[in-house]
Amino acid sequence: MSESTTETTDTGEPTLEDLVAENPDEVARFIERLGVVNELLDTADLATAAMDDRMVEEVAGTATNLGAAADELATPEAARLGEATGENADDLADAIETLARLQRSGTLDDLLAMTDLFALASSAMDDDMVTDLAATGTRLGEVADTAADDDVARTLGDLLEAVGEAGAEPADPVGPVGVAKALRDPDTQAGIGFLLALAKALGRTTG
Secondary structure, three states: OOOOOOOEOOOOOEOHHHHHHHOHHHHHHHHHHHHHHHHHHHHHHHHHHHOOHHHHHHHHHHHHHHHHHHHHHOOHHHHHHHHHHHHOHHHHHHHHHHHHHHHHHOHHHHHHHHHHHHHHHHHHOOHHHHHHHHHHHHHHHHHHHHHOOHHHHHHHHHHHHHHHHHOOOOOOOOOHHHHHHHHOOHHHHHHHHHHHHHHHHHHHHHO
């Protein structure tokens, strides 16, 4: 070094020696840290060198499995599932909580048992039973179609209304004289006419 306390480069900036001389503590700490870093690097090199072929294969296999898992997650189906989960997060959380409560209470097991029982019953049905059920459903459908007819629906409505009106109050006992008087009432005569028409039509359809 020259007699000058601070040397400079051709550009006028302090040299490395000057910086070291002016900041000895910082330089010492930097050297210590650099030594630690070198030790860590040496340890990593030593560990890598100590790995046998089997360990290398296992590490490579793990990396391959992780890559495959990433590839499986990078599918349109997985993306759609993630999107659907995000859009329905609250509903999904409520459903999971409900399932958890059913599981803890044992209700879920009961429901699964009932499902298995229904499946077993369905499997045990023979062809004749299936045919009978189908026929019953057909007949019920025919009855529903008949009840949906305008005339039938209107008549049933009138009949039900009359039943409700007649049962609104307790009926008084009627003797022969009361029957004779009631037969002269126009409403009673209309009702008797309906019953006679009903009897006639019923005999025609069942005869």
